Amino acid sequence: MYYLYAIHQTSMNKEPKKYNIAVVGATGNIGAKTLDMLVERNFPYANITAAASPRSVGAALRLSNGAEVKIRRIDDVDFENIDIAFFCAGSSVSSEYAAKAANMGCIVIDKTSFFRMEENIPLIVPEINIDSLSNSKTSPRGIISCPNCVAIPLSMALYALISGGLIINNVIVSTYQSVSGAGRQAVKVLRSQSLAILNGDNQEKISSTFPRKMAFNAIPQIGDITAPGAYADEEEKIMREVSKIIDCLSFNISVTCVRIPTFVGHGVSVYVELNKVVCLEELGRMFKRFPGMSFDSRRDYITPVEVTNCDEVFVGRLRQAGNGYLFWIVADNLRKGAALNGVQIAERLIKLDPDLYKFRQRKQT
Numbered sequence: 233m234y235y236l237y238a239i240h241q242t243s244m245n246k247e248p249k250k251y252n253i254a255v256v257g258a259t260g261n262i263g264a265k266t267l268d269m270l271v272e273r274n275f276p277y278a279n280i281t282a283a284a285s286p287r288s289v290g291a292a293l294r295l296s297n298g299a300e301v302k303i304r305r306i307d308d309v310d311f312e313n314i315d316i317a318f319f320c321a322g323s324s325v326s327s328e329y330a331a332k333a334a335n336m337g338c339i340v341i342d343k344t345s346f347f348r349m350e351e352n353i354p355l356i357v358p359e360i361n362i363d364s365l366s367n368s369k370t371s372p373r374g375i376i377s378c379p380n381c382v383a384i385p386l387s388m389a390l391y392a393l394i395s396g397g398l399i400i401n402n403v404i405v406s407t408y409q410s411v412s413g414a415g416r417q418a419v420k421v422l423r424s425q426s427l428a429i430l431n432g433d434n435q436e437k438i439s440s441t442f443p444r445k446m447a448f449n450a451i452p453q454i455g456d457i458t459a460p461g462a463y464a465d466e467e468e469k470i471m472r473e474v475s476k477i478i479d480c481l482s483f484n485i486s487v488t489c490v491r492i493p494t495f496v497g498h499g500v501s502v503y504v505e506l507n508k509v510v511c512l513e514e515l516g517r518m519f520k521r522f523p524g525m526s527f528d529s530r531r532d533y534i535t536p537v538e539v540t541n542c543d544e545v546f547v548g549r550l551r552q553a554g555n556g557y558l559f560w561i562v563a564d565n566l567r568k569g570a571a572l573n574g575v576q577i578a579e580r581l582i583k584l585d586p587d588l589y590k591f592r593q594r595k596q597t
């Protein structure tokens with residue numbers, strides 16, 4: 233009896249587990265936001281290791297709770313002592329280091345596109361497919377990919393309709409993507425081009441960050457276009473990733489991506505054809521009840537500026553259009569489009585298995 237009481241007391245007194253976290257690319261748009269999210273959401277970390285390029289080594293980053301972390305070289309990070317590493321330093325860094333880190337027993341949550349379409353790497357939006365992580369086939373490599381910043385809110389809106397029992401036949405999408413989606417340098421370029429134009433200097437040279445002048449413009453190309461008539465890289469990514477995330481996907485999807493001179497927040501205009509006629513109120517209810525999504529018919533739409541620093545995906549401007557429906561989606565690309573989605577994945581992992589054994593790399597048999 234005393235023995236049982238003692239066990240009960242021990243489990244009652246047990247400190248909640250804390251985790252060693254690494255953020256690779258900590259000085260970038262997504263890395264910095266990931267640090268913010270870990271603090272803001274009280275993620276149970278024991279300590280945080282921050283890495284960036286050799287340019288930043290030794291610099292001190294101040295977290296939003298006042299704590300300071302020193303930036304180190306990625307080669308100096310001991311991944312054997314890291315439970316979860318967020319990789320936010322671009323595809324080439326992930327290609328070189330993510331598998332090594334996973335091999336050392338660390339779980340990698342990768343924000344880059346490098347592993348997203350690999351068959352045995354899960355591509356996760358927690359509100360849609362977190363359960364696939366419990367499927368033993370899905371993550372033998374200790375790496376979990378985070379989708380593209382448009383693929384996340386778009387998949388959520390489409391999945392809200394599928395969860396409402398609808399079948400989608402066709403989807404046509406146009407995006408209005410902010411410059412922060414192209415990294416920290418892109419934000420600087422828009423700022424300096426805008427200032428130059430406002431100061432009467434229209435001769436500011438075109439930066440290699442964008443294919444055309446970005447300030448006061450709209451550029452219908454994100455990523456390379458390899459041949460006339462081909463989709464751009466970003467469009468291909470979104471189409472492929474949405475198909476992978478929504479496993480039961482049987483509809484056609486075509487996407488046009490446009491970069492616009494906003495700083496944060498990606499807007500998406502969506503046309504969907506469904507298997508039946510549904511009233512707008514019913515569609516609105518499907519969006520409204522989907523986790524992480526906001527739909528308010530009284531406030532018909534939200535703009536990128538208003539969505540900055542918000543966690544939700546906002547849907548609005550819902551209309552009937554011929555045989556289909558049109559609506560507008562907007563979300564903070566740095567939060568739900570990237571950092572928040574990654575931290576939510578980590579939160580779910582520690583809930584599903586506090587020791588994380590399930591998700592660490594397993595030897596293939």
Ligand SMILES: NC(=O)c1ccc[n+]([C@@H]2O[C@H](COP(=O)([O-])OP(=O)(O)OC[C@H]3O[C@@H](n4cnc5c(N)ncnc54)[C@H](OP(=O)(O)O)[C@@H]3O)[C@@H](O)[C@H]2O)c1
Nearest residue numbers: 257259260261262284285288321322344381413415416570
């Ligand atoms: N921005 C978005 O909305 C978004 C959304 C989803 C996914 N992503 C993906 O997330 C990744 C990061 O994007 P971002 O927008 O945060 O880019 P970013 O602002 O340009 O930041 C890049 C980060 O990578 C670091 N870095 C560069 N080379 C490195 C190296 N050799 N070793 C270690 N660190 C290195 C940089 O460090 P320094 O400061 O020292 O240069 C910086 O911290 C990209 O793959 C991007 O495609 C971005």
